[in-house]
Amino acid sequence: MALKEALHALATAAGVAREWRDVDGHDNIVSDETLDAVLRAMGFETQSAAGIACGLARLAREAEQLPAMLVVDAGRPITLHRPCTHAEVTGEDGETRTLEIVRGTPAAPWTPGYYDLVLDGEHTRLAVAPHDCPVPDPTLPRPWGVSLQIPSLRGPAERAFGNLGELAGAVEALAARGADAVAINPLHALFPGEGRHFSPYSPSSRRFLNTAMGDPALVGLPAFSPSEGGDLIDWESALPERLAQLRAVWNALSPGEAAAMEAEMAQADPGMVRHATFDALYSHFAAQGAGGWQQWPAAYHDPDGAAVASFAREHADEVRFHLFAQVLAQRSLAEVQGRARSAGMRVGLVGDLAVGVNPGGSDVWSMGDAMLRGLTIGAPPDPLGPLGQNWGLTSFSPVALREAAYAPFIAMLRATFASAGGLRIDHAFGLARLWVVPEGRQSTDGVYLRYPFAELVRLVTLEAHRAGAVVIAEDLGTAPTGFTEAIATRRMLGMRVLWFERAADGGYIGAPDYPADAVAMTGTHDTATVAGWWRGRDLDWAAALGRLPEGMSREEAASIRDWDRGLLWSTFGWHEPRPAPDDPQRAVDAAIDHVARTPCAMAVVPIDDLLGLDEQPNLPGTVTEHPNWQRRYAGETADLLDAPQTAARIERLNR
Known part of the structure; x- marks a missing residue:
């Protein structure tokens, strides 16, 4: 077998696709150079025919052996x-x-x-x-919920950003007004005290929580001191300040409080202790200018090595502090979900599972070969991103998952289901395949890597069953073959977002035409708000940042938007004149009415739409050009919900 043919055979056996089809239906061939780089990053030897033959033989042996775990249907x-x-x-x-x-x-x-x-x-x-995931009881009125960004919330005391204490107040206010669910941003662990990497979708670990979100007052400990907050969150100062506040709480625990907390910390599993050790190491080396673990001295790259063990002994108090912060966050989250259910919410919190993790974070450091190293994930070129996307994240190795009996994947699911009545899986296509890019290469130099889809979907179904939680699979975009049917069979709910539900003639589909096995939404954190879309605020941003389609002027974009407003308003079916672009509030009312009238199993409205706001939380494809994840809401949630126009929208949802 020629070397090129052998390389192709190894790629096929390892689940690395040589061909992929783009959104326009065109077939693309992956270069041999890319195949070689991806296979080498996965641990295969590709420089010689003998090396490739060894890799093929290894995969063949594994296929003939009893796997570490069989995943089957009941x-x-x-x-x-x-x-x-x-x-x-x-x-x-x-x-x-x-x-x-x-x-x-x-x-x-x-x-x-x-x-x-x-x-x-x-x-x-x-x-x-089991054969399917839990779903809302069809004999009861269909539930509705609100999605929100926890840091944007405000409470009675001024804070630099909202945390789980403010979420508790929001949940109780929404429950009192009839909501059954609150969909939240990911609460995965970020880097402790690091104010530059604050996106909730670029975590250090998906198994543990963002300790900046914990609230001591929720669990009976002294509250944080008030701090200055504005309309935008200054993360670079806010996160170091929050870490200092957590240290102050830790240092001020009474003997009784300290004993109770130590008892809980003693129950921590080895994985949590290892994560606390990572956070202690990160804080130590960050003070010396280092970033992720790859920039630490080489002796500390091995979590089981002597240098790490010596550090943990010598800095035991620092490790215990980070363990305390993690326990506090977990207890706070459990308290919020408990309050949601006590207040009558049938679902309560809907957690969000990010598609990947920062390569320099705790998961990659602590789980070794279970994670892809030397590869980042993203998306292939498409009309919205002609050069493709590289999210700078990584994820599990499909080969290592099978060898580890899927233990890292199961642990991640359990952590996310632990204090939630539902789970949204970001970019759920990643259960079947991920676009992987060798480090240092362009996004176009990527390839699809196959994952054990059937097994992963069954494990999600099993863990959802054990948690009694609904599952929402983010299925926006071009789905892999068989994906839609598979999640429908499992009764995972797809996402049907107003802006993407277009008819064949270019208009918008009517409310009765939405599927029942989905969640109807007026938008997501990544789309324009209804008011912002109606005003053309998203076009303002696109024009200012040079993101309009090539050759299109702002005036041409406005003309197209005006036509689309007419299509959308006619779909809503309101028998009154279409509102002017600078008068979007009736359009917001109509949009909320539209998703509420669909036959979908649940309706979820971003709080930004419930309040009729113009600006969206995140503008995809930007980092510093737009204030992503920085906007604050104007007041306490209960007060905002009592505004007459917002109260009327809530009444419409309840009807």
């Missing part, structure tokens, strides 16, 4: 690499029972859960998924 046949004559499982309750075997194939238990499985004396793990 009651269905368990597909094996060879027939078996005897199979028994031991469940989480400790009970062992024999499985029925038909023509060499055992049938999975009917009870969802995790099992130890023995096949003809060979041991492995078995995950048994």
Whole structure:
């Protein structure tokens, strides 16, 4: 076999796609140079025919071996690499029972859960998924909810940004007015006290929480001191200040408070202790000018090495402080969800699972080969991004996930489901494939990497079942083959966002034409608000930043928008004249009415639309050009909701 043909064979066996189809239906061929770089980053030797042959042989052996975990559907046949004559499982309750075997194939238990499985004396793990995820009770009125950005909230005391204390107040105010769900931004761990990397979608870890969001007053500890806050969050000063406030709370604990907290910290699993150690190391080396762990001295790159162990001993108090901050955040979040359910919300918090993590963060440092190293993820070229997108994030290695019995993926899901009644999976297409780019290359030099889709979807379904939580799969864009059918079968709810629900003639589809197995939304954190779209505020930003389509003037964009306003207003079906561009509030009313009248399982309205605001929280593709994740709401949530126009919109949702 020629070297090029061998490289192609290895790519196919490793799940690296040589071809991909763009949004226009054109087929593209990935260069051999890109295939080589991606395979080498995945740990394969590609420089010689012998090296490639070793990689192919390894993958072939793994395909013929019993995997570390089999992930199957309840009651269905368990597909094996060879027939078996005897199979028994031991469940989480400790009970062992024999499985029925038909023509060499055992049938999975009917009870969802995790099992130890023995096949003809060979041991492995078995995950048994129910057939579908929990969904809102169809015999009750359909639930509606609000999405919001926690740092944007305000409370009775002035703060530099909102945290879980302000969220608790918002949740109770919304519950009192009939809302059943509050969809929040990701609460994944960021870098402690780091004010530059504040995007919630670029976390250090997806298993642990952003400690800046914890609120001591929520759990009976002394409250933070008030601090100055403005209309925009100054993250570069606010996050170091919050870390100092957390240290002040830690240092001021009474003997009784300290003893109670130490008891909780003693229950922390090794993963949490390792994450606290990372945060202590990060704070130590950041003071010396270092960034992510790759910039630390080489001896500290190994979390199990002697240098890290020595640091943890010598800085035990610092590690314990970061452990305290993590426990405080977890207790705060649990308190908020408890209040949501006590106030009558049927769902409560809907967490958000980011698509990846910062390569310099805790997950990549602590989980080693479980993560892709030397590769970042993004999106291929499309009309919205002709040069493609590189998000500067990484994620799990599909090969390592299988070898680790999916333990890192399961731990991540459990952490996100822990204090939530629902979960939104950002860029859920990543369950099937991710666009990966070798470090140092352009986004166009990427390739699709295949993931074990069936197994990951079953694990999401199983963990959702155990948590009793709904799942919302962000499925905006061109879906991989079979994706839509798979999530529909599992009763994961897709997202149907007003702006993207266009008819074949270029107009907007009517409310009755939305599918039932979805969440209807007037927008997301990445889209223009209804008022902003109606006014053309998004066009103002596009023109100011040079982001209008090539050759299009602001006037031409305004003319197209005026036509689209007419299409949208006619779809709403309101029998009154179309509002003027500078009078968007009736358009906001109509948009909320539109998503509320769909047959979707749930309606979710961004609080920005409920309040009729012009500006959106985030402008994709910008970093410093737009105040992403910095805007504050104008007052306390309860007061904002009582404004007559907002109260009328809430009444419309309740009707």
